[in-house]
Amino acid sequence: MTDSSNGSTSALQSTTNARTVETFLFALQDEDFDTADSLMADHIAWQNVGFPTIRGRERITKLFRSGQGRMRFEVKVHRVAAEGDTVLTERTDVLEFGPVRIQFWVCGVFELHAGRITLWRDYFDTLNFLKATVRGLLAVPFPALRPTL
Template sequence: MSENAGATPATDTTSADTVRAFLAALERFDIDAAGALLDPDVVYENVSLPAAHGRAATLRLLRSMPRALSGFEAQMHRLAATGPVVLTERTDVLVVGRVRVAFWVCGTFEVHGGRITLWRDYFDWAATTGALFSGVARAIGSLVRRRP
């Protein structure tokens, strides 16, 4: 077997780069830049919640981010791409004032023609709820420690 037999095709890099650019735009709350990477017929799904069908519906959801959050981070742990399919394992961090809620997310993206056609995230509700309580407790603890 040659050294390059298992190499990932060049198109994988393009798909992976598209996903990285998309998540980076969300971290900056640059919703226009993120939207430019979405296909007009994109399907966005947080598994267990109703899916958003189309760029306009997805952008309506994404535009609520800067209104609801003071920060967002997508801390990438692993990213794997084969052709148009990109899989991510990451920790998403939602920030509201002093409260930071960090939870594990597995994402599946499909990229065609440089545009995301599918964005499906999986996360555990129990772990996310626990992260919310932990984030609130840390924020309260930091306020209590600051008092004389």
């Protein structure tokens, strides 16, 4: 027999966690690093699969702040799925460095505990990222190649 109150609590928690992740991503987009910082657990791990893991809320926030004014982040969330403490995102991320705009597809896995993000793991195709970088560089002299969301 299933306890329906646990199911509804779990569904509510899943929805809350999904909103937390979306709030986090949009805070990064808006350079609202105080909000982003408040949504990360102290011991968070940020993994871009295939690259070194960055550990710790303070370290990650410092990295975000160091790019302020030099780099811009934009996100378009296509899908969000959540079950319990795990949230999956399918999205397009944009990194802008001056006139160079790099736009690429990302699948993210987030784990949350006590309402804060403890794991942020992004998967993306490195070749696709490299092609996006080349396109971004070529779009500087040829603006018609500049990607848009």
